[in-house]
Amino acid sequence: MKTTRHTFLLTLAIAVLALPAMAAPKKKVLNLFCWSEYVPDSVIKGFTKETGIKVNVENYASNEEMLSKLLVAGSKYDLIQPSEYTIEALAKANKLETLDLSRIPNFKNIGAPFKSLPHDPDNKFSVPWMTGSVGIVINTRKVKDEIKGYADVFSGKYKNRIVVLDDNREMVSWALATLGLGVNDITSENLAKVKPILQGWIPQIKVYNSDSPKTPLANGDVDLGIVWSGEAAILIKEHGEKFKYVLPENAHMFIDSLAIPKGAPNADAAHQFIDYILRPEVSKIISENFPYTNPNMEARKLLPEAQLKNTASYPAGDPKLDTFKDIGKVTKEIDKLVTDLKNK
Amino acid sequence: MQTPLALLQPAHGAARRPGFIGWLLIAPLIAWLVAFVVIPALILLVYSFCQRDELGELVFSFSLENYWRVFGYVHDESGAFAWDPTYLQIFGRSLGCAGLTTILCVLIGYPVAWTLGRAPDSRRNLLLTLVMIPFWTSFLIRTYAWIIILSENGLLNGLLQYSRLISEPFPMLYTPGAVIVGLVYSYLPFMILPIYGSVEKLDNSIVEAALDLGAGPLQAFLNVILPLTRPGVLAGILLVFIPAMGMFAISDLMGGKRVPLIGNVIQDQFSGQARDWPFGSALGMSVVVLFSIAFWLGTRRQPES
Known part of the structure; x- marks a missing residue:
């Protein structure tokens, strides 16, 4: 009787120990x-x-x-x-x-x-x-002027009709592009030059959205946007000629x-x-x-x-575009600059 | 229904130290608070004195710099202190926004709660259910529904144009007004329910006595009803004001993220672009201190009974 019980307990112990291994045969x-x-x-x-x-x-x-x-x-x-x-x-x-x-x-x-x-x-x-690239998407029913670059978007004519990516580094890179500077030319000096430009731009922006900038465009809440190319591609796919994508000068991918x-x-x-x-x-x-x-x-x-x-x-001619480089701690300065300006 | 504040009040000074069973019963609550409130708050406290390195990892070097930055003292290029109230202004704006939301919630919520509390039993449950129904749907889905209602090609503008009240779509979404609408909508039930709790307990004979003794309706309300429902109103204010202050999803989705609120700034420090956990922690700790003060102000000098 006693041995039986011992055997039983032993079996049980082995079963308990072996169970997890048996139940989960090393699933990858x-x-x-x-x-x-x-x-x-x-x-x-x-x-x-x-x-x-x-x-x-x-x-x-x-x-x-x-x-x-x-x-x-x-x-x-x-x-x-x-x-x-x-x-x-x-x-x-x-x-x-x-x-x-x-x-x-x-x-x-x-x-x-x-x-x-x-x-x-x-x-x-x-x-x-x-x-992908970052570029300008235009609602052609509402915007009749020719839009070639960032400066055209922020000419003052489209105040409160603009959506942009909620991305401080992106915004700084667009301002740099209008100055003819590269997207990675981020120095304290250049940021000082960028500041007055962004100061003029920020009051004109209606929506900041990085996740789905196509939504306010599709809903008619804004007429222009600076967005990821994929978002623009979806708008064009779903609404046809109503939306147009423009790759600005000095754009980046x-x-x-x-x-x-x-x-x-x-x-x-x-x-x-x-x-x-x-x-x-x-x-x-x-x-x-x-x-x-x-x-x-x-x-x-x-x-x-x-x-x-x-x-x-697939922009015509497969243009060769710049890419962002790691800028380390300067991110903090960019963040400060844009937060300050939005707060004004 | 007892309001959270009422629970905090010792009953006629007859508070006893809880016995062993009492401690056992509240042990889960204490464990929960320690694990998810006290320990995280202590971690935030430690972080707030640190710095970030190039990649964004924490560097344990004790400094008050993050707090100086919150309160407007920053180093300028020469290393001297300069005054820069950016974050104080954001604090101020968030306070204003949460304050306005709270006031609107009281103004809208009080009459609703009063009606609920005075309704006959048969109808009361139905009305209460109506207040709670929105909670059956995810908060985000409800917020997206507002986007569909308020956008320029949306339902409300469509209705107004169809009824020829306006000819051009009226911009409603992505305005400060839209943020307030979203906040009031989200937090109104948190105001209604505690006030309802107070109203329901209110003894009708006291109100009748006031009226019998010659008080007009306004006087009866101000001198009798309002003081007696005050605990509910105060609980409602705390339940609305504090979360409204930290809310960032509504100002993101319905406000277009145009003007930063403190919730947005903190979120940006943790998972957004700024990625400055120590500074985010300092902002978070400042909010905690602010709330503690607000709570203390809200709960002291309660009438004894």
Whole structure:
């Protein structure tokens, strides 16, 4: 009797100890930390179906939010989706894993203009996801003048009819462009020159919105906007000729990319995911959902004519545009400048 | 329904120290407060004396610089102190905005609460449910509904144009007025419910006595009804004023984020572009201190019974 009971307890103990291991036969996971509204569900489902890797998605709304959480949460994430200047900052601080391009054969699909850019000259840390520009979108029913650049938007004629990205660095870069300066020429001297320009601009702005600047344009609350090209592309796609996209002089582009943070627990799965989304047929799905400029040349071949003709997604002549560089602590000065001016 | 403030008042000085069972019963509340209020507040306090580095990580170097910045003393280029009241002005604007919201909530909420409290039992539950129905929908969805109503191609402008009251769409969304509308809409139930609690407890014979003894309706209201429902009004004011002060989603979505409020500025320090956690913490601590003072002012000198 006693032995039976001992055996029983022993079996029970083994069962209890073995249970978690049996119940969860090392299921592979990928912790993806990405922009909200940027990774289609069907792409994630397709990846899980093919590889059996479960994808845990967490979203953010800005590079800065991502950085904050990444720095606090440490090595919780396997794959992040930073833009170019954030990649540069993270690489500088040694916070990114080096990619093994031999495990990402589809990297060859990325077009030459989107490789070896200043933020990652040796393509060591990042693979482009989508790219786009920042430009001017116009409601042609309301705005009859020709709008060529930022100065035309803020001529004073469209006071209270303008939406802009809620992004201090963007605003400073537009003011720099009207001075003929580069988007990265951010010095205290230049900021002093930018100040009176922004001082004239800010009272004319009706809405600041980075998440969905297309909403006030579509609702008729504003007639002009300085927005992400993808937002303009959606407006053009849905409203046709009513909206027009203008790429101003000295415009700049952004490269949203995938990168693996240092110490990522599932770097293998992350490599697999990167290679998966670089397949032309997968990349096409991303383009269909989010009509930014696809850096994947093979995927572009699969896109419908209408999308390739959308000038917000694919500006004529594929102009070579500047990208933001990491500016470190000067961010604080920019923030101060714009907060001050908005407060006046 | 007891109001939060009424709960704070010792009943006729008969307050006893809670016994063992009492402590056991409030232990979950204390644990919750310690874990989610006290500890985070202490972390904020420590952060507020730190600095940020190039990438935005915390540097533990004790300094009062963040507080100087909140209160308007900043170093200019030469290193000397200069006066720059940017953040004080933002504080002031937020106070004004929250104050206006609170006043409107009292003016709209009091009559509603009075009607609710005096309604016959059969109808009262239905009316109370109507006050609470908005909570069944997510706050963000309700705010987006306001965008659809107020935008220039929206429902209200459409209605006004259709009825020929206006010929051109009238800009309503993305104005300071829209922010106040959004705030009053969101917080009105928090004013109605505590006042209702006071009104319901009000003994009708006292009001009748006042009227019998020759008080006019206005006098009866000012001298009898208002003092007796005061705890409800004060609780409502605290419940509306404090969250309205920190709210940033409404000024973002309905105000177009044009003028910064303190909630926007703090949010920007944590997850926005500024990414200056220490400065955000200093702003946050300043708000906490401000609220503590407001709470103290609101709760002291209560009538003894």
